[in-house]
Amino acid sequence: MNEIAVENTSDLYAVRVQKLEEMRSSGFDPFRANWDQKHTSAEAIGLYKRDEDQTEVSVAGRIVIFRDMGKACFLKLLDRDGLIQLYVKKDEVGESAYLDFKKWDIGDIMGASGPLFKTKTGEVTVRTQKIGLLSKSLRSLPEKWHGLVDEEQRLRQRYLDLITNQESRNRMIMRTKILQEIRQFLWSRDFREVETPMLQNVAGGAAARPFVTHMNALDCDFVMRISLELYLKRMLVGGFDRVFELGRVFRNEGLSRRHNPEFTMLEVYQAYSDFRGMMDLMRDMVHHICEKVIGSYQVTRPDGVVIDLSGNWREATYKDLIIEATKDPQWFSRSKEEKLKRCSELGIQVDPNLEDFAVTNDVFEKCIEPTLIQPTFVTHIPKELCPLAKLNQTDSSVLDVFELCINGQEIAPAYSEQNDPFIQREMFEKQVGDEKQEMDTDFLHALEYGMPPAGGMGVGIDRLTILLTGASNIRDTILFPTLKAN
């Protein structure tokens, strides 16, 4: 017996344990029972044409509604497809089976078989002839009408949330479908899915604080990965010239509506492509998901705002957006002091100790990003913001990259990947000077063997799921979000 059971023993619990004991002493163990489930609820309902057909089905699931009318009962079973109604009548199942059955509870898992019919009120129902108890539930489920609303319990006991809240169940199903369709899409474009280490010596590819852990066998510390980038680029060096990984990364930073310490990242690398190729790939991928999973190119946020993902998406350079927001065509030739002055005129709070480029980026993050609700590729960001991308050939102050913003947040950055080992080292050294990220010298060594020119892209799957499911919080898209021990 588990700890929760011992701690929270209640009368309700005791009653059900007693029912279980009685079953066992009469020679029946519900946990050893089995059932030949031939149909899901949806499949069964789909088979119905007319009452006269007497279409036989065999279903199984959890009892979520139990309406007892004496010598007949209506109940509803929940299975992976949803709900199906059963009509269990004494005359149909026999007296002794019926008496046993009446002791079953909401929450129990059972099987039922018999012909389909339609009730007076038009609901396709199983006229149950054979029933079996498959697992006894010892705890009462949350209330049927309101479901589980306590946010903490919904997260800590997600299984209860999934049983009671259809919305929650649907959102999680949608997430699995999104993952499946991403794989389908990339496989169809000849990308290979690979797995690279989560335990690393150097956490590279992003500027984030890593989780540190210790390995006993080697008696040394490891860090949990914060991105997939540097290992996937090693794969490019190794000749896997279309490659992706879909996996968890870990960042030891704050939690918020948009941040969970572990989250799912997709990174894609395509040799002989560049950031423009990634634009097409990203748009095609999202369109594919819209078609296969959402069934629409428009998604509606909880507040009613509609985001249109169809067609081509807006493209704007970082510089143009900044100039538009500051209404200052000369912004990029102003001194830092002039920029700060303009910021205060615009009512933007900016830390005066920031470096010049960071002041500008603050303007972007505070004034521009939140306004980019419809999909927008923001291109050519300043070179200081990323050490891993190629400089633009006509304007060496900016990078050949885009950041895709939708719903007021960054969904996916993509680069023309830096493959010059000298420039790469130089960029890293600058970053290290700013204590931004540790240098992965083994990665630099790999680059020296030659990495093909490539486009690369990273997609925050959780944020994409927020967008596509209309969720308002990252925790609504993660089955078991990070929580403090209770």
Next chain:
RNA sequence: GCCUAGCUAGCUCAAUCGGUAGAGCAGUUGACUCUUAAUCAAUUGGUUCGGGGUUCGAGUCCCCGGCUGGGUACCA
């Protein structure tokens, strides 16, 4: 990290000025062989998140702690 709100029966929620902690669902017992939050009758169930304090008396007021929500900061 900071600000703010919440925590009462298994679940969803009440409880006036500090004065016997209530209801619905679930449970138990009974009635009902087409119900839809089924209905009807009766009924069980409480360490009010934990600890301390003020008071004749605390769910309610004060202090400390825990967990959670919302906001904010950090986060390429």
